[in-house]
Amino acid sequence: MTMSCDRVRRARPLLGTLVEITLAGQAESKLHEAADAAFAEIARIHELMSVHSKESDLYRVNNAAVGSAVPVDTRTWQVLNLAAEISGESNGVFDVTVGAAMMARGALPRMVNGLPDRQATYRDIELLPGDCVRLQRELAIDLGGIAKGYAVDRAVCILRKHGVPAGCVNAGGDLRAFGDEVQTVHVRDPLEPAIARAEVKLRNRALATSANYAGSRGFDSSGVVLDPRDKRGVVAGRSASVRAEDCAVADALAKCVLLTGTTSALLLRRFGAQGFLIEEGLPSIIGAEEDGGVLSARALETVAGRFDGAYTNRQSGAMIGNRPGACS
DSSP states (O other), X not given: OOOOOEEEEEEEEETTEEEEEEXXXXXXXXXXXXXXXXXXXXXXXXXXXXXXXXXXHHHHHHTSOTTOEEEOOHHHHHHHHHHHHHHHHTTTSSOGGGHHHHHHTTXXXXXXXXXXXXXXXXXXXXXXXXXXXXXXXXXXXXXXXXHHHHHHHHHHHHHHHTTOOEEEEEETTEEEEESSOOEEEEEEOSSOTTSEEEEEEESSOEEEEEEOOTTOOBTTBOSOOBOTXXXXXXXXSEEEEEEESSHHHHHHHHHHHHHHGGGGHHHHHHTTOEEEEEEXXXXXXXXXXXXXXXXXXXXXXXXXXXXXXXXXXXXXXXXXXXXTTTTO
């Protein structure tokens, strides 16, 4: 007897948003079993990296004595390691020690008992063998700019281990598609969220978008994006999206593109990623050419094939608003 292949679509509130998992290519019972395992992995990552829970790895690291080694879960160590890599490559444009500034603005709850050093940066986080972390100064780590993407990557790994051939994990617009199916994603206008300004075709790739959307909330945060260099908030009216192999990379790099605009082309190229900005209702591609050049919105139609399918201006439409170790 041949078992039929079905499609399932499940959603749960996790990571401060609605996480949706769409799967295909196996019997329905198998797909539900795989989805349950993926949701459990996402929930565990939220527990490990939440600023709200005193039981989380993040809380224990933030409140440990300076100079002491704190053992953490391998997944927490992996996220901090990737964050350090992107921080170094971006010269601090991405920096998880922005937590202190986020607390000062009321965008995050107080997550440290001491007084964070205002001069602390990502360089003051030391990653030790054996999945341990040591802080060189009093600081406050906030993983809201990368943990959601990492959770998506881990969910995809779990689904693949369960033999699921195709699907998509979407955590509030940070998503990753796998398998042969093409996923269409509409990216909304940061000033008019009901309007989609760009359409992206994804296959075996991830996409993440960052913006100060009015009323938006993300993983353990209020949706506010701060520049770690001067602690100022990003003004409304601009959004940045990044396509990369892994969602954690896309998640972090989207913040860099939002903060540095077209000058981020070289950074994107280092990670094999591409991005685009939406500003004043117009999208512009960054890093789509081999030389890392910038392509204006006027050139979008002629270069659509270079960015996996299509970018088209739209007035309406439905919106869906591995690094080493990720699948270990």
